Amino acid sequence: MSSEAPVVRAVNLVKIYQTGGLPVPAVRGVDLTVEAGEFVAIMGPSGSGKSTLVHMLGGLDTRTSGEIWLDGRRADTLSESGWAVLRREKIGFVFQFFNLVANMTVADNVELPALLGGVSPRQARERREYLLGELGLADRAGASPAQLSGGEQQRVALARALANQPRLLLADEPTGNLDSRNTRDVLRLLGQVHGQGQTIVLVTHDARVASMADRVVSLLDGQIVDDGAIPKSRRRPLGAAGDVVELRS
């Protein structure tokens, strides 16, 4: 039964921040359903509520009102420890700031969620080797997070989020600190795991990342103003006779 349910269902989700003075609405009545295997990109200007939305979906921020259902289970009513269990079992999260465990090696950071998820040490190691390899970090496995650049830490955070093959991958600007080449590695890995059926919801302003998605959800002032598939291109297939670039007429 629960395998038929959408991976994510948010109903009339609202978040109002009140720090001191006036209440500030960040998310104002969002309805969002994500089916298993879907890849959804969330876009919108800064301050439109994107980060708040994914943080609520991952239980990292409490909702003011509305419902969150994950994998067929009501989640918004869970306690903090209930969320912690749910996250460990079902959600991989890539934060804007990576939150790696400082006194563990890169390899241990990535393997930990898989080990907590109950797979064998050998499987955890193989999964870690695959993920770090795909992200060009195989030779950094023994390093500690402090020895890594921001871009490397961000990729380790992605590897960690995928270690457990979670039911849902949530990511907030997962390429925000990456140069072009490293972004390409991340895109390739996202494409691979999505091809293997990984459900992905990610916030991005990077059009290369968003163009990987099946569907784009646009937020403005805390509300969804567009939600739909990225259309198939109407032009001739590129490669033989591209017309993307006009160098000089």
Next chain:
Amino acid sequence: MRQSLLALLAKEPAHGYELKQALETIFGGAYPSPNIGQIYVTLGRLEKDGYVRSVDVEQANRPNKKVYYITATGREALETWVEEPTEGPRVRDEFFMKLVLAPMTGLSDRMALVNRQRRHYLSLMRDLRELAERTDPANRVALLLIEGAMLHLQADLDWLERCQEDLP
């Protein structure tokens, strides 16, 4: 097209079809494959202006082929082109015209226009990404050209977002 043909001819004399092939090889799939007729028309104009000359080269069992080479005047024109600063890209304004004018006529609302355009840009980005994946990793020129197109498209998307924020 004039300058790129002159530049190729400054390297070595060539006939029209060789120039077409050279452009395709150097710039790869993102470059619009030049029409051979257009190449011959441009070569004709360059010849009329005294920038190139041509000689007929006999071929066994086939019609003669015309081989073009650059003149001293042509080389000077090429040097001037290389040395002068190049104009910056123009803002693509057709969509902006639509965005500003269409709502005034009641034909469409801005939100719908922006949303449709965003999805279209993302679809173009997907094409570029797939083209980059298919391009020979050793062809730095072609990949940089695609990356340039991607960066421009990103700027267009950012601008779209600003329009959505600031136009009522």
